[in-house]
Amino acid sequence: MSEGADYSDPPRVVVVDDHGLFRAGVRAELGDRVTVVADAGTVEDAVRAIEQTKPDVVLLDVHMPDGGGEEVIRRVLPTLPAVRFLALSVSDAASDVITVIRAGARGYVTKTISGVELAEAIVRVAEGDAVFSPRLAGFVLDAFARAPSPGEQAELDQLTAREREVLQHIARGYMYKEIAQRLEISVKTVEAHVSAVLRKLQLSSRHELSRWAMQRQLVSLDGL
Amino acid sequence: MRLARSLSFERAARIREQERAEVAAHLHDSVLQTLALIQTRSNDGAAVATLARRQERALRRWLFERPDAGAKHDTIGTVLELAAGEVEELHSVPIEAVIVGDGPLDTRAEALVQAAREAMTNAAKFARSERVDLYAEVTPTRVVAFIRDRGVGFDPDAIPADRRGLRDSIVGRMRRHGGRATVHSAPGDGTEVELTMELQSA
Numbered sequence: 001m002s003e004g005a006d007y008s009d010p011p012r013v014v015v016v017d018d019h020g021l022f023r024a025g026v027r028a029e030l031g032d033r034v035t036v037v038a039d040a041g042t043v044e045d046a047v048r049a050i051e052q053t054k055p056d057v058v059l060l061d062v063h064m065p066d067g068g069g070e071e072v073i074r075r076v077l078p079t080l081p082a083v084r085f086l087a088l089s090v091s092d093a094a095s096d097v098i099t100v101i102r103a104g105a106r107g108y109v110t111k112t113i114s115g116v117e118l119a120e121a122i123v124r125v126a127e128g129d130a131v132f133s134p135r136l137a138g139f140v141l142d143a144f145a146r147a148p149s150p151g152e153q154a155e156l157d158q159l160t161a162r163e164r165e166v167l168q169h170i171a172r173g174y175m176y177k178e179i180a181q182r183l184e185i186s187v188k189t190v191e192a193h194v195s196a197v198l199r200k201l202q203l204s205s206r207h208e209l210s211r212w213a214m215q216r217q218l219v220s221l222d223g224l
Numbered sequence: 225m226r227l228a229r230s231l232s233f234e235r236a237a238r239i240r241e242q243e244r245a246e247v248a249a250h251l252h253d254s255v256l257q258t259l260a261l262i263q264t265r266s267n268d269g270a271a272v273a274t275l276a277r278r279q280e281r282a283l284r285r286w287l288f289e290r291p292d293a294g295a296k297h298d299t300i301g302t303v304l305e306l307a308a309g310e311v312e313e314l315h316s317v318p319i320e321a322v323i324v325g326d327g328p329l330d331t332r333a334e335a336l337v338q339a340a341r342e343a344m345t346n347a348a349k350f351a352r353s354e355r356v357d358l359y360a361e362v363t364p365t366r367v368v369a370f371i372r373d374r375g376v377g378f379d380p381d382a383i384p385a386d387r388r389g390l391r392d393s394i395v396g397r398m399r400r401h402g403g404r405a406t407v408h409s410a411p412g413d414g415t416e417v418e419l420t421m422e423l424q425s426a
Contacts, residue, residue, distance in 0.1 A: 090280070093288045112318070134357060138322035141361070145325055171322045172370045172416070173357030 011126035014053060015039040016046040016072060017061035017088070022111075026059065029115030034122050046072045050083060056126040059118075060105065062089035062096050073103040086125045088118075094139040098209060101201050107131030129191050130198040137170035140197060143208045156204045159197065166193040254282055274316050281309050300333045300362050301326035304369070307341040308358050315348035318355045325362035327423070335401035336367050336421040342393040343371040343417040351375025351415060365423055372416040377409045394419075 013034045017023050023039045030036060037053045040046035043066040050058055050072070058076075060069040073085055085105040089097065090112075097108050106125050109118065110133055121131045132140070144159045159167070162183075169179040176194075180187045201209065258279040265271045301323045308321040327333070340358065347356045353375030360369040383390055390407065394417065398405040403421035 090284075134320055134322045134359065138324050138359070141324045168359070168361070171324070172359040173320065173372045173374075 010034045011056040011122055012037045012053065013122060014046070014049050014055045014058045016041075016049075016058060016064070016069070018042065018064045019061075022061075026118070030119050030122075031115065033116075033119035043067055043071050043075075047075050050076050050080065054080060055083060057122050058083060058085045059122065060085050060087050060100070062087050062100050062108075068096075069100045069105070070103045073100065073105060077104050084125050084128070086122060086131060088113075094142065097136060097139055098143065098201070101136075101198070102209065104202070106198065107133075108136040109133045110135060130194045132167070132170050132194055132197075134171045134173055137167040140201060141167050141171065143206065144200075146208070149207060156200055157206045159200070163193050163197050166190055167197065170194075250286060254286075255279060270316055274313060277318060278309075278313055281312075298329045299326045300329050300337065300367060301360070303329055303334075303337050304340060304358070304360055307337055308344060311341060311344040311348055315345070317348040317353065319344055319348070319358055320355060321358045321360075323358075323360045323362070327362045327364060327367075330423065332401050332403065332421050332423055333367055335397055336369060336403060336419050339394045339397050339403075339405060339419050340369045340371060342389050342397075343419070346389055346394075346417075347371060347373040347375065347415065351377075353414065367419075367421045367423065369419040370416055371419075372414065374414040377411050377413045377415050379411060380407045380409050 010032065011034050013030070013036050015023050015026050015036055016039070017026070018041045020041060023041070027036050027039070034057075037055055038049040040049045043064060046058075046060075058072070060072060062069045064072075069085070069087055076083060077085075085100075087097065087100045087105040087108040088111055089108070090110065101108060106128075107121060107130055109121050109131065113121070113133075124131050141159075141164065144157075144164075165183065166179060169182065174182070176187050176190045180190050183190070258275055262272050262275055265275070304323055305321050308319040311317075312319040329337075340360070344356055344358060347353060351373040353373035355373075357372045358369065359372075360367065395405045395407075398419055398421065401421065403419065405420075406418040407415065408418070409415035
């Protein structure tokens with residue numbers, strides 16, 4: 001599915017954010033660690049730019065007018081399944097973040113992240129990994145905290161003890177390599193656990209997740 | 225019928241206008257004031273960063289806080305986040321607080337919050353770390369908190385006598401309230417303080 005992309009080349013990235021200043025800032029911060037091939041400020045422009053440039057990764061603002069990041073993913077993913085999305089936001093509302101993840105984003109980082117860390121996250125998403133920030137790990141642990149109600153599929157709607165342990169370490173601020181050392185497993189296994197959690201997030205029918213996904217954000221940031 | 229409809233339109237418009245006015249008032253008192261301050265202090269990078277972080281935290285609380293949080297009673301989660309915010313402001317080191325679950329604040333939980341605050345203060349003051357991570361998990365029977373930095377670290381067996389904070393305010397306080405504190409640290413390797421408190425089941 002990756003069409004034999006060569007990852008010794010920097011990943012090709014489209015930056016989608018409705019704030020021009022922020023797009024310019026991200027370009028500057030990322031430097032030549034990744035290749036920004038286009039940027040876009042609206043859902044329409046974003047869909048067009050992604051279809052034209054077919055990037056490895058789309059760096060996607062969660063909050064945008066006309067449906068936000070979720071809408072971009074929904075419109076692009078069916079025709080371009082190889083494009084990977086990394087959500088980026090200043091928002092900490094669990095519902096927003098879980099919604100873009102369920103739509104298909106492979107990770108979530110907050111806008112306070114440093115340029116170096118952001119470039120690393122993009123490279124990892126380009127390579128097919130899931131990227132969880134401490135905050136996303138916290139949201140997920142919260143969403144899966146309660147035992148599933150009857151009727152929910154236990155397998156998809158519950159985290160394993162190991163997955164929980166990995167997420168707790170991410171929430172505590174540990175990096176994958178450190179988690180691997182502490183749990184005496186390989187980095188690949190840590191990545192596999194995180195990917196499994198991502199899959200559960202996207203497929204689970206847990207009430208907490210469905211409720212979040214359905215309920216659009218209460219306060220719209222669009223007009224601010 | 226038409227009258228009723230236009231009345232309800234009017235009512236909706238009025239409510240929208242009130243909401244807009246409230247948002248405008250809030251932004252004026254908070255964000256615009258901060259932006260003005262930032263302009264006057266634009267040559268002081270550290271002050272600008274602190275102002276921006278503080279405003280971000282306040283605005284986020286206003287936008288996303290559960291409506292019942294804070295107003296009626298303090299919960300473990302809100303008090304922990306507040307402590308993180310205060311330490312961050314006091315020492316100008318960003319603290320990433322991630323809190324899972326929540327519960328009412330009793331004496332034991334209060335002791336844990338104070339120990340966590342002391343651990344965050346230590347990390348911010350002594351560790352020379354770019355940021356501090358706080359992770360707490362609250363269940364009905366237990367609170368666990370981790371305070372982690374990537375700073376200079378130290379040898380926990382050779383704590384200088386003047387660092388009373390660790391011995392008294394963290395380890396001692398947790399023990400007095402029936403909990404425990406564990407310090408993982410080594411020179412050059414950062415520090416993680418782990419706090420565990422069993423709660424009286426309600």
